Amino acid sequence: MRIKTKLFIVLLGVTLVPMAAMRYTGQEAMTELGHDLSRTISLTLLDNAENELRRLVEDHARVLKRERQLVETILRVRVAEIEELLGSPDKVLTPLICPLPREGAPDAWSMAPPDSLQAAQAEELFCEAWPDECAELTPDFSAPGVFPGRSVLPGGESASLPLNRLPPLFTSLAAAYPGLFLWQLITPVDGPTLAYPFATLPGEQPRFGPFILSAEACAQGVPVWSLPAPDPVTGRLVFFVSLAYRDPTTGKPAGVASLVLPVHAVLHENQHVRSLSDDVVSMLVQPDDDPFSVRVVARERTNQQEVAGVGEQPGHGPGMRMGMRRPQWTTAAAPERLRPEDSDEFLYFSRALASGSSSVLTMRHEGRESFWAFSPINRERNISLLLIVPKTDLTRQADTARDDVERRIERQVRLTGIGLTVLFALVVLTSYVLSRSFTRNIAILSMAARRLAAGDFSVRAAIRGRDEIAELGRTIDQTIPALEERLKLKKAVDLAQEIQHNLLPGAPPKLPGLDLAGTAIYCDETGGDFYDFVRFPEALPVIGVAVGDVSGHGVPAALLMASARAALRAHLTYPGKAGEAVSAVNRLVARDTAATGHFLTLFYLELDTESGVATWIRAGHDPALLYDPANGRFEELNGGGPAIGLDAEASYTPGTRRLESGQVLCIGTDGIWETRGPGGEMYGKERLRAVLARNGHASAEEVVAAVLDDLAAFRGDQPQEDDVTLAVLVRTAGRS
Template sequence: MRLRWKFFLILLGFSLVPLVVVTSFTRGHVVRLGRTIAGEGRAMMTDIVKNELRQTAEDYALILRRSKSAMDFSLTVLATEAARALAGPAPANTAVYRASDGDRDRKAPPDMEVAQDYTRRRADGGAEPLPVSRDNPVVYRPPGARATGSADARLAALGPAFALLRSELGDLLLFAGVTLADGSHVSFPGHVGYPADYDPRDRPWYQAARAAFVPQAPVGGGVVWNHPAVDAATGQVTLTLSKAFAGPDGRFAGVASLDVPLARFLQQQEIASQWSEAMRTFVVAPPAADQAGRPELTVWAERTPEGQAPDWKSTVNFERLTSADAAGLAALIATMQREKAGVAELPFGGQEAFWAYSSLMGGASFLCIVPKSMLAPLAEQAGQEILSATGGIVRLTGLAVAAVLVAVTVAAFLSTRAFVRPLLHMVEAWKRLGGGDFSVRLTMRVGDERQTLIDAFNETVPVLADHLRLQRSMEVAQEVQRNLLPAAPPEIPGLDVAGVGLSCDETGGDYFDYRAVVRDGEVCLDTVVGDVTGHGLPSALLMATGRALLLATEDSETPAERVSRANRLLARDVGDSGRFMTLVAMEIRPLAGQARYVRAGHDPALLYDPEADAFTAWTGRGLPLGIQPDYRYEENVRPFARPGLVLVLGTDGIWETRNPGGEMYGKERFRESIRRAARESAAAIVATVLRDLAAFRAGGRQKDDVTLVVVKKV
C-alpha cells in the first residue's frame, strides 16, 4: 500500500475522535518533543564545533610542520654550501663587506639602506630603522678574533646560497648566517647593529649545534631547533635553527643558522574557519612545571604584531596561559603530553571557551581558543526556532478544535510518531555506521517507500566496508613502495648523488636505486633507473619484483650479468602478461673515471659537459626486461672523469608532462633546466627540474610517474 493511502486512512479513522481530548494530548506531547529536540540540537552543535576546531588545529599544525620541513631542508643546503666553500679555494674578485664598515657609504654594500621592516634599539630605549643590504651578505668578526681575508672571502661567496634561501622562504626569514669556529660570522640580509661585545659563538644556538656535531660526517649532524631567544641586532624574539658542518678535515668547522621571528612564523599562514574572527591562536612551548610544581603552558608565539625585547642577553619571559579552572588546565596539559590532538572546555579570559590543540615538533603544540559565546547565539536561535515551530502547531491545533478538518490535522500529527520511528532507527544506524560499525543492518519491514531506503542502506554498508578496506590496503602498498626507494643518496668520494621518485597515483611503476659498492678495492656507485609499463598497483608490484631480482644478484657480477639474470627470472613470471620493464643499470667508478652501464629499452642517460656546453646521449642496445628470457645484454663503457660533468637518468614522465594547453614539456626544456643548474649540487639540479616541471604543469594533475637521478663528478 502506498504511503499517501496510509495517511488518508489514518486521517479518516481519527476524524471522529473527541476534539478536546486530541488537543489536550497533542499540546503537551509537542511541547516536550520541541524541548527535547532543541536540547539535542544544542548538544549536536557543540560536538560539531569541537570537531571543527580540532580539525582546524590539526590542519594548521600540518601546515606549520611542512614549513618546518622546508626550513630544515634550506638550512641543510646552507650548511652544505658553507662546507663546500671552506673546502674549495678562496674565491677571487669577491666583494667583502664588513659590519664594521656598514655605516660608511664608501665601504658599505651599494644597496645598503635603512629598512622599515628591520629596526634596532637606540641608546635611549627607542627603535630606529636598521641599515640592511638585501642583496649582499655582511661579514662580522667579534672583538679579539683574528682577521683572515680568505675566510671572509669564502663567507662572502655564499651570497648565491643566501639568495636562494630568500627566494624559497621569503618573509618568513629574518636572517640567515654562517659562523666559523674562529668567530667569523656572515649574515644575510647583510646588516650592522651588532652590540660591541657580541660573539655569536656564545649564543645558545651555536653551542647547541656544536654539541650535536658528528665528527667525520660531511653533513655535520642534524638540524637543532633552539628555544626562542632575543636577536642581538633587532631585539626581536626569534626561533633559531642551527646546524653544524665539517671542514675539509672532517672536524667541526662552524654552524649555519636561520632566524625566524616567532610572531611572523605564526602569521605566515591564514586560518580558514567560520570562527576565525573570535579565535585566538598560539604556538605553546612543551608543557613544563612552574616554581610551585604546577603544570603550565608557555606562549612562544601569538598572531599579534612583532615586538622587541628589552635586552638581547636576557632570558625571554613568555606569557603563561591560565584558566580559572586550574584542575581542568592541568588535565588538558596531561592530555597534550599523551595525545597528538584534542579539544577541551575551559574558561579563558573570564568566559567559557573551547581549547583545541595539535602537536607540532619537539613537544611544542599549536593551540586555538574560541569562546563558547560564539556558539550560544546559533544554538539559542535553533532552539527558539524549534520551540516557536512547535508552539505554532499547538496554537493551530487549538484554533481548529471546532472543525472536523482540525481533528483530521491533529490525527495526522499523532500518526507522525509511528511514521518517524523507522526514520529514527535509520538515523541511529547511520550514526553507528559513521562511528565505524560496519556490522549494522536495518531489519524493519514497513511495506512502503521507506523500505526502499532501508534496502539501499543494507546494500550500501558492505560496499562502503569494501571501499574502506581497499583504501587502507592502498595506503599500506604506498608506504611499502615508498620504503623500497632509497631514503638518502650514498656518500661516495668524488661523486655528488641525488634522486627523487614521484608517483602520480597512490603507487607507481617507476623505480630507482643507488648504493655504494666495492669493485676491485674501489668504492663505486651502483645505480639503476627503471620504468614499468603503465602505473598504479600492477606496475608497482612488477617494479617491486624487478627490484628484488636486481638486488638478489651477486655484487661481484658486472652490470650486464646482473641485468641478464634479472631478465631471465622476470621473463618467466610476466612473459605472458604483456608487461615489461625498461631500465638503465650503471656502475660508476670515480677513481677510474669511467661508467659501465646496460641500457634495457630505456631512454638513454644524458651527460652534460658545462665547459663545452654540450649534451651527449649514452646509447646502447638492449630489450626491455621480461620479453625474451635468454637475451644477453651488452655492457657499455664511457669516460666520467672530469669534475663538473653532470650525468642525468630519468623516466619519460618528465618530458611527456603536459600543461593545461596540451603542450608537452619535452626534452629540450629538460636539458635547459639541467644547463641552468649544472654549476650547483646534484640535489639542487633535481630541485630545479622539479620546480620547472611544476611551473610548466601550472597546477595540472601529474599524469605519469616522475623519476630523476643526478650524478655529478666533483
C-alpha cells in the first residue's frame, strides 16, 4: 500500500481535517460577524451624531436669528420712542453733565424700579462680572448715569435730552426682558453717554465711547452689531447693537441708541450638545485672509480655569473677580486663530465659512479626530457658530458593543481550542505509534544521504519493498556510482583550470618605450584561448606577443592549447626566427590532431622596442588591429598562412612594419566581435574600433578594461558563448 493511502486513512480516522475546517470557518464567521456588527453600529451612531450635530447647529442658528430680530425690533422701537420724545411740543431738554451728580438729581428724571427687577438684575448682571472674582458693584436702577462719550460739543456746550421722559423707557424694557440687556445707552452727537442702570467700579468711570459707533455709521436704518468685546464695567463679553436716531426738525442723525447684551444671553448653552459630549468646544469664528487660518472671535469657557489675558480691562486688579459658576463667553487679548491639522479638510472648512454655508466635517482638533459643525449667525460680519465634538465621545457605544462581541468570540475560540488540543494529542499519539511501521525506511535514506554528503561513496540504502520510498532508495543506490564519477571529473576539470590559469602570464613585462596588457576570459571552466609574452635574453630589446585560439571549448581545447604553447616557447629561443618556430609547431600539432580535426589559429608578433620594427606571423588568425591616435586611422596587420594543425607542410611568411610612438596594437580572438547581444546581433569589429578610438591615449591596461566593459554592456544579461582573449601593445617611446 502506498504511503499517501496510509496517511489518508489515518487522517480520516481521527477526523482532523473536518474538525480543523469547522473550527476555522466558525471562528472566521464569528469574527466577521462581530466586525460587521461593530462597524454597522459605529457607522450608524456616527451618521446619527453627524446629522444631530448639523440639526443642532442649524437650529441654534435659527434661534439666534429670531433673537437677533427681536433685539433689532426692540432697538427700532427705542429709536422711534426717542424721536417721538424729541419731537414732542412739551418736551423739557436737560443738558447732560458728565459726571452727573447723583445727590440732588431732579426727581423728574428718576423713579423707583420694581424690587424684583433690582434683585434679578443685580444678580444676573454683576455677580459674575469677571472670570475669576466678583466686582463689588452697587447698581442703581432708579435712574441712568452720564459717562464720557465719543466727544463733546465745542465751546464747552453740552448736549441735551428730555431726561424727565426717559426713565420709564429704561425700566419698562428692563422689566420686560430681565437679564437680556446689560446696558441701555443713548449717546447724542458730540455728547456724553447716558447709560441705564447706573453703576461704576470703585475709583473710575466706565468709558463706553470706544465701543459706540458714530451716528453716521448707524444712520442707514439697519441696526449694527459689533464683534464680541469685553464690557468696560463688568468685563463680560458683550454685543453692542446700535442704531442712529434723528432730529425731527432737521432730519439729520442726532445720536445713537445702543443695547448692550451679554454674549451668553444670546448664545445659550445647548444641553443637547452637552449630552453628546462633555468636551464639546463652542466658538464664534470668522474667515481670515489666509485660507489656512480661521479667526476665533470668541469661545465658550465651561470649566473653572484661569484665562490669562481674557476679557481684562485696565484698572481692575486683585479683589475685583470671582470664579465662573456657569458657562461664559470670552475672547483673548491677543488674536486667536485655528490652524489646520488636516490641510485639505481645513481648506474646505475655511472656504465654506467664507461662503456662509452650514456643514459638518471630520477633522483633527488638538490631536483628536473630531466633528466640526458650523452655521452662520451674522452674515454681515461673516460670523459663524462652530461646535467641535471629539469623535471618540460619539463612538463609545459602538466600542462597548465591539468589545462585548470580541470577548464572546475569544471565549468561544478558547473553548474550541481546548477541544482541538485534546484532538491533536490523540493525533500525535496515533502518528507516533503508526510512524514506526512505515518511517523506518525514511530514516535509512536519511542516514545514507548524510554519509554520502560526508564523501562516503560506498554507502547503499538497500531498502526492500514496493512503495515509493523503496523505489527512491533503489534510485539513490544507482545514482551514487555516477555521482562519484562526476565528482572525480569535476576535480580533474578544476585541476586543469588551475593549470591553465597558471600558464597565462601574470603581470606583463616592463620594457622601456612599451606598455603591455592582456586578459583571457573563458566561457567554461577551461578554454582554448591563450595569450603569452615571450622574453628573450635580457640584452636584446625585443619582446614577443602571442595570441592563439583553439577550435572548440572545454578540456580538449585546453589540452591542445597547453601543448601548442609549450611547443611555441620551446622553438622561440632567439628573435628573428618566428617563421621557423611557427612551422615547427604546425608540424607537431598536425600529427597530434590528424584524427580529431582540431586546429589552432595564432597571431605572433615580435617588436624591437628601440627601433619600433615589428615582425609578425598570422597563422589563420584574424589580423591584428593597429590604431594611430595622431591621425585617427586604423590598419590591419595581415599576412598569409593557414591555421596550425591543418597542413603539416604549410609554411609561414612574416610581415614587417615600423610602429610609431603612441600607436596602439590590439590582438584579439573572435570571441570579442562574435559576441551576441540580447537581440542576436554581433558586437562586430566596428564597435571595437570605436572603443580604441575613444581610448587612444589611454594606457594598455585601460584599453583592455574599456573593451571588456563595452563588451559586457553590449551582451547585457546574455551568457558568454565563446572565450574572449585580448592583448594590447602601446608604443610609448617619446609619447607625452
